[in-house]
Amino acid sequence: MAVTIRDVAEASGVHVSTVSRAFSAPHLVNPETRTRVLAIAEDLGYRPNRAARALTTGRTHNIGLIVADIANPFFPPLIKAAQAQARLRDYHVFVADTDEDPQVEEDLIQTLTKQVDGVLLCSPRLTNRTIERLREEVPFVVVNRRAKGMPTVLMDVGRGARQAVEHLTALGHRRIALVTGPSGSWTSKEMQEAAAAMNDVDVVFLGPNPPTELGGLAAATDVIASGATGVLAYNDLVAIGLIEGLAERGKNVPGDVSVIGVDDIVPGRLSRPKLTTIAMPTAAAGRIAVDLLLQSVDSAATAAATMLETALIVRESTGKAHR
Amino acid sequence: MAVTIRDVAEASGVHVSTVSRAFSAPHLVNPETRTRVLAIAEDLGYRPNRAARALTTGRTHNIGLIVADIANPFFPPLIKAAQAQARLRDYHVFVADTDEDPQVEEDLIQTLTKQVDGVLLCSPRLTNRTIERLREEVPFVVVNRRAKGMPTVLMDVGRGARQAVEHLTALGHRRIALVTGPSGSWTSKEMQEAAAAMNDVDVVFLGPNPPTELGGLAAATDVIASGATGVLAYNDLVAIGLIEGLAERGKNVPGDVSVIGVDDIVPGRLSRPKLTTIAMPTAAAGRIAVDLLLQSVDSAATAAATMLETALIVRESTGKAHR
DNA sequence: GACAGTGATACAAACGATTGCACTAAAGTA
DNA sequence: TACTTTAGTGCAATCGTTTGTATCACTGTC
Structure with missing residues (x-):
């Protein structure tokens, strides 16, 4: 059915090994032969069978x-x-x-x-x-x-978190909430450590939370209770949920509270207000x-x-x- | 290195073909032999090599x-x-x-x-x-x-489009714009045909447009010029872009204009206002x-x-x- | 002119599985 | 008793490639 290396070999009057080498070891075969074989292979629509190749090469x-x-x-x-x-x-x-x-x-x-x-x-x-x-x-x-x-x-979310906190302090925020992610998350831990080491600012930790919009939505009351005016959320989904939760409780973003997410996912770019975020490469x-x-x-x-x-x-x- | 069917065969004192059949044709091998072979295979951590299998079975x-x-x-x-x-x-x-x-x-x-x-x-x-x-x-x-x-x-976007238009007319909209997608799109064509066949409503077609937020953003002026108060967009991204474009021109959604998207993608669920949309299965x-x-x-x-x-x-x- | 060196190609053995066929022994049949 | 049947297993070819080795015809060297 399918065209194999053997068909190409017969059509071009050489041995299969020559065809094989025409592809995988060009320097071992006469340039003329090679071009001829390659042309015929192209003609016949030959495609190497990768399963077979895998078998020999590993x-x-x-x-x-x-x-x-x-x-x-x-x-x-x-x-x-x-x-x-x-x-x-x-x-x-x-x-x-x-x-x-x-x-x-x-x-x-x-x-x-x-x-x-x-x-x-x-x-x-x-x-x-x-x-x-x-x-x-x-x-x-x-x-x-x-x-x-x-x-x-x-x-490097640690650095990202530092930048985010600096951005918030530069805007005049003095009390910042970190809405953390799942307890096992390396990312979340990094963010916490980075934020905790910052000067000139109160950081409160709220969490752990599920890394979803629902997680953010549920965290809204805690954020309000904490008195923080700036928030760094575990990720954009959490941030979006949080913004919604704040809105439900009459808090406006960024008027009353500033919110920063992490990831720079598409929904964050399209949500209203558009999310300030830490872009992950x-x-x-x-x-x-x-x-x-x-x-x-x-x-x-x-x-x-x-x-x-x-x-x-x-x-x-x-x-x-x-x- | 890896354990093959041959290793299993040797370890269990049978021929490779028996091992093979123990897996792929159980009825051809003695139940006792089979369980023994399977146990030994499990023991040795045998996993069939799919490349090899592919070669013979096709x-x-x-x-x-x-x-x-x-x-x-x-x-x-x-x-x-x-x-x-x-x-x-x-x-x-x-x-x-x-x-x-x-x-x-x-x-x-x-x-x-x-x-x-x-x-x-x-x-x-x-x-x-x-x-x-x-x-x-x-x-x-x-x-x-x-x-x-x-x-x-x-x-069935045709049916979806009909439902969308009905939803809009039920809300009192009498002039509806269809912001179409790329000219080659089957989906777009279906929507147009369905919308054109509706009664009791003026439908204007605006397009073709790129199937992105930018496409929607750019379509905003045309929508306003058309005098339509209801819009069905090619997809949610276009709808989100359109809502943004309308906002830039002082038009509020859904206050001034109603917008419906297609796809029910995550960003649409998270955008503000949350998008009315035709969910695709x-x-x-x-x-x-x-x-x-x-x-x-x-x-x-x-x-x-x-x-x-x-x-x-x-x-x-x-x-x-x-x- | 014999021989080493080299470039180009052919040969054949793998790789790890599947599967048609052959074989054996025991069971069933007449 | 002689036969067919059948269940269980082994044998060996095969799938499409790669690759180490053998072969062969030149070329160049001494």
């Missing part, structure tokens, strides 16, 4: 990309960038969604293992122990989690993670952590403190 | 999922559902993003072809001619486009498309079109006409 030229929830607006830009970068390197990407379930995550890794050269683990829900065990079977790159023994891509993270992964596929893994810069983007949800 | 147990833009909020729920459904059927999913480029789309299909049993084409940018040509090489299911000769999953589309695809993989393709219901969701961007 390289599938596939990678797995595992995220907790594709529908979470934080991930698509990362997936998109990772996929594009992989394509550039002639790799294909399996995308899998664990639905936030660690067991599913582990199963997925297990079945994917034989089919990929490496796995990109984004915001894993697995314990570090489990990750280290699975590490034996397939190379990993972990995004958004510190995991020793393997390459890691992190985003998700696309860069995707690209870099892919490169690190492919690197660690054919050489020893550099178990280094890569820290990416974040950036404060000021829009409409922050304003001067009136007091 | 079934990769992979499918390709091609979308124009992963970062477009319309797609993630569809991808998520498709991926989950595939997993249920023991299939893995390659996700690829064409960046709206038909050439990339074609290349992707070409390289993916040898690695998948079928391809899910979502809102393709390729011409029908090209799709029909590629159809020779791999089974397709097309979502959001009518394409003859292959299974198709469509969403994207998750169902993903699930059904996968099932159709797997079905057409091992039997003749049923080239039928499946039409999915849409639903009008009334939120805050529509209100009574004041006149």
